[in-house]
Amino acid sequence: MSTTKTRDLARPAPAKASPAKPRRGLRGSPTFNFWLFTGPFLIGLAIFVYAPIVWSIWLSFFEARFTVTPDKFIGFENYTYMLTNDDFVGSLVTFTVFAAFIVPTTWALSLSLALLVNRLRFMRAFFRSVFFLPTACSYVAAALIWKMSIFSGVRFGLMNTVLAWFGIDNIAWLVDPNPPWYWLVIVTARLWLQSGFYMILFLAALQNIPGELYEAAAIDGAKPGWQTFRYITLPQLRATSTAVILLLLIAAYQAFDEFFNLLSKTTWGRPPLVELYYKALGESQDYGAGSAGAVILTVLICAVTLLQGKFMGFGRGDESK
Amino acid sequence: MSALSNSNWSRRSLFRAAAGMAAAGSLAACGGNNGRSGGAGSGVDLTQYFHAYGEAGTEQAIKKYAKAYDKADVTTQWITSADFESKLFATLLTKNAPDLFEFHPQIQMVKSGQVADLTDIIDPVKSDFNPADIKSHTVDGKIYGVRMIDDPQFFFYRKSMLEKAKVEVPTTLDELMEAAAKLTTGKVKGLYMGDDLHSVINPMIWSAGADTLDEKNQIAYHTPGVIEGIKKMRKLFTSGHLLLGAPTASWDPSSLNQGLCAIQFCGMWAMPGIQKALGDDWGVFPFPKTIDSGKQSVYNGGWSMFVNAKGKNVDAAKEYVKWLWIDQKEYQEDWATSYGFHIPPRTSIAQSATKLKSGNAAEGVRLFNEFGHFDNIGWTQAMITALEDVFANSVRKDMDPEAALDKADAAVERELKKLFG
Numbered sequence: 001m002s003t004t005k006t007r008d009l010a011r012p013a014p015a016k017a018s019p020a021k022p023r024r025g026l027r028g029s030p031t032f033n034f035w036l037f038t039g040p041f042l043i044g045l046a047i048f049v050y051a052p053i054v055w056s057i058w059l060s061f062f063e064a065r066f067t068v069t070p071d072k073f074i075g076f077e078n079y080t081y082m083l084t085n086d087d088f089v090g091s092l093v094t095f096t097v098f099a100a101f102i103v104p105t106t107w108a109l110s111l112s113l114a115l116l117v118n119r120l121r122f123m124r125a126f127f128r129s130v131f132f133l134p135t136a137c138s139y140v141a142a143a144l145i146w147k148m149s150i151f152s153g154v155r156f157g158l159m160n161t162v163l164a165w166f167g168i169d170n171i172a173w174l175v176d177p178n179p180p181w182y183w184l185v186i187v188t189a190r191l192w193l194q195s196g197f198y199m200i201l202f203l204a205a206l207q208n209i210p211g212e213l214y215e216a217a218a219i220d221g222a223k224p225g226w227q228t229f230r231y232i233t234l235p236q237l238r239a240t241s242t243a244v245i246l247l248l249l250i251a252a253y254q255a256f257d258e259f260f261n262l263l264s265k266t267t268w269g270r271p272p273l274v275e276l277y278y279k280a281l282g283e284s285q286d287y288g289a290g291s292a293g294a295v296i297l298t299v300l301i302c303a304v305t306l307l308q309g310k311f312m313g314f315g316r317g318d319e320s321k
Numbered sequence: 322m323s324a325l326s327n328s329n330w331s332r333r334s335l336f337r338a339a340a341g342m343a344a345a346g347s348l349a350a351c352g353g354n355n356g357r358s359g360g361a362g363s364g365v366d367l368t369q370y371f372h373a374y375g376e377a378g379t380e381q382a383i384k385k386y387a388k389a390y391d392k393a394d395v396t397t398q399w400i401t402s403a404d405f406e407s408k409l410f411a412t413l414l415t416k417n418a419p420d421l422f423e424f425h426p427q428i429q430m431v432k433s434g435q436v437a438d439l440t441d442i443i444d445p446v447k448s449d450f451n452p453a454d455i456k457s458h459t460v461d462g463k464i465y466g467v468r469m470i471d472d473p474q475f476f477f478y479r480k481s482m483l484e485k486a487k488v489e490v491p492t493t494l495d496e497l498m499e500a501a502a503k504l505t506t507g508k509v510k511g512l513y514m515g516d517d518l519h520s521v522i523n524p525m526i527w528s529a530g531a532d533t534l535d536e537k538n539q540i541a542y543h544t545p546g547v548i549e550g551i552k553k554m555r556k557l558f559t560s561g562h563l564l565l566g567a568p569t570a571s572w573d574p575s576s577l578n579q580g581l582c583a584i585q586f587c588g589m590w591a592m593p594g595i596q597k598a599l600g601d602d603w604g605v606f607p608f609p610k611t612i613d614s615g616k617q618s619v620y621n622g623g624w625s626m627f628v629n630a631k632g633k634n635v636d637a638a639k640e641y642v643k644w645l646w647i648d649q650k651e652y653q654e655d656w657a658t659s660y661g662f663h664i665p666p667r668t669s670i671a672q673s674a675t676k677l678k679s680g681n682a683a684e685g686v687r688l689f690n691e692f693g694h695f696d697n698i699g700w701t702q703a704m705i706t707a708l709e710d711v712f713a714n715s716v717r718k719d720m721d722p723e724a725a726l727d728k729a730d731a732a733v734e735r736e737l738k739k740l741f742g
Contacts, residue, residue: 063739065429065433065739066410066413066414066429066430066433066435067414067433068414086728087710148568151566152566152567152568153516153565153566153567154564154566154567154568154581155508157566169561170566172516172565172566173566174516174566175516175565175566175717176558176565176717177717177718178718178719264403264517265517265519265709265713266517266713266717267710267713267714267718268713268718278706283406283407283410283702283703283706284702284703284706285410285429285702286703
């Protein structure tokens with residue numbers, strides 16, 4: 001007898017109430033399990049993220065020098081101080097210049113690398129790894145290599161050695177702000193550090209483009225090269241490009257390590273986080289002013305993100321298109 | 322075995338594992354790998370912070386002194402120089418703050434109750450300390466720190482290079498600029514004062530006949546002489562005769578020792594290292610006169626030991642400070658002269674320190690006595706930063722010195738108002 005047939009014909013047994021008591025505890029209650037697994041993260045989030053944010057907002061209304069438990073309320077004085085501080089406002093300009101440099105160059109370089117690696121027929125994994133490896137390097141370590149070895153201002157610095165072959169005198173890359181060679185140092189360091197990561201994102205996106213599109217285009221007479229890149233590859237990478245640009249902008253906002261280590265104690269080339277560190281936290285210990293600056297920066301980032309979302313169409317469903 | 326019982330077994334084993342880990346953690350805490358330097362196990366634990374001195378043997382020396390103390394277990398944290406101030410200040414706000422730490426006298430630490438009054442332990446030997454050191458640690462008649470070392474800072478030069486270029490030792494800033502030009506060759510720059518020039522800010526002000534603050538704690542640096550000095554420094558910075566972008570900071574004598582420059586601004590601590598590298602081919606001179614009516618100057622920096630007033634063991638920490646930095650003269654001399662050279666702030670030790678009685682070390686002591694300026698406890702970190710910004714903006718970035726000083730005035734006045742009302 002075919003057991004299969006029997007099974008097909010068999011009616012399901014009527015449901016019976018289990019004689020055993022409902023299971024409780026670890027496996028019995030979905031609510032308990034939810035809190036068990038999310039609880040530690042929520043506690044961590046509350047302690048290490050939300051509490052400091054609330055504390056920072058509270059501190060920003062106090063005279064909080066050399067203490068984080070102040071008692072002298074001063075209203076918006078810290079905000080007025082930070083908003084009228086040329087250096088803080090200047091740091092926002094620095095960020096804008098940095099973002100204007102680093103976002104398009106990283107986008108272009110990582111896309112170019114991805115296109116090159118994607119075309120390779122052999123040793124693709126090797127080159128993918130080679131370009132990705134700098135991502136694992138610490139920003140501090142890279143900054144020190146750039147400062148001490150490649151862009152050292154003395155005659156045995158790598159770049160100065162190369163310049164000497166052409167009879168060009170030593171350049172103090174990071175010391176003299178006129179001309180602002182320090183941007184070359186900062187941008188190349190960050191390009192080296194992050195292009196590999198974005199290359200991987202573009203590689204994944206490139207491999208998701210259906211080959212039929214290129215075949216159809218070829219049949220229609222599209223020339224390989226720039227034409228297919230312009231009309232097929234680039235539009236197909238739109239979603240990835242948008243994400244990459246967003247991630248690059250966020251990373252630019254968070255810039256600290258390489259600026260701090262390459263340009264120690266200058267008044268130029270300070271992005272907002274470095275400016276806040278020097279002016280309000282760090283050695284000056286003015287936690288009130290520092291917190292006010294942090295709140296201003298947070299509001300600004302939120303505003304920019306919302307505007308960017310509106311501009312780039314984030315959050316719109318297909319039906320609204 | 323039922324699923325339920327299996328689950329019970331898992332939970333039990335989980336608890337067992339947790340208990341085991343807790344026990345292992347407790348045992349590990351009792352072990353020797355906790356950074357303690359030894360001691361008699363008196364039950365009192367003290368932590369002290371030091372910035373990382375560059376001279377070989379200094380960390381071992383501090384640990385040796387701590388180990389010799391039998392009334393407390395003293396741990397030393399040796400913090401990279403660049404991170405020292407920020408780490409110290411941040412930690413002082415927490416429960417992990419050190420019981421003792423080295424720093425420079427600054428009034429805001431007194432006003433905010435961060436440092437303990439040490440008058441009672443210093444008073445009996447007050448007359449044996451350099452009076453300027455006592456003054457620089459005193460607020461309203463109370464002494465808030467014990468000076469460990471005095472560090473005069475001046476220019477070091479290569480005698481042979483100056484002789485070859487037929488350059489005399491400069492006594493004015495103009496002569497220094499001319500010397501830097503004559504000493505600059507294809508491979509050697511005439512002068513090195515650090516990339517940021519911060520170490521020469523105060524000497525330049527003093528050499529212009531001005532000061533940071535006056536006796537009434539009012540701005541004293543904003544003078545025509547200082548403005549003239551800043552303009553000269555700008556000229557020097559753009560002359561091409563300054564070493565810029567050197568691999569080591571100006572506190573490290575490597576640039577002079579390796580022949581990257583002919584003259585370098587540095588501190589007396591570097592003398593043993595320079596002697597070892599250059600033999601007798603070197604000398605020292607003070608920061609030259611910025612303007613004709615000015616006077617040569619030497620910055621007498623140094624480090625002092627403070628007790629964290631909010632620490633758990635204030636009395637024990639004070640006792641340790643008294644033992645090491647007041648009673649143990651042998652260790653004090655060892656600390657001042659066995660590694661880098663420093664001047665002991667205790668007159669009796671300074672007079673008996675044989676290593677400071679001859680050659681360039683004796684000349685350094687003479688410059689210290691004749692041209693020295695000490696820390697002003699009212700000159701705080703925020704004010705220091707304000708003048709550093711003046712140098713960054715005017716000397717390195719070509720901002721009008723008057724405008725840069727006006728900007729600094731606003732920052733310093735804000736600070737003064739907060740400190741003195």
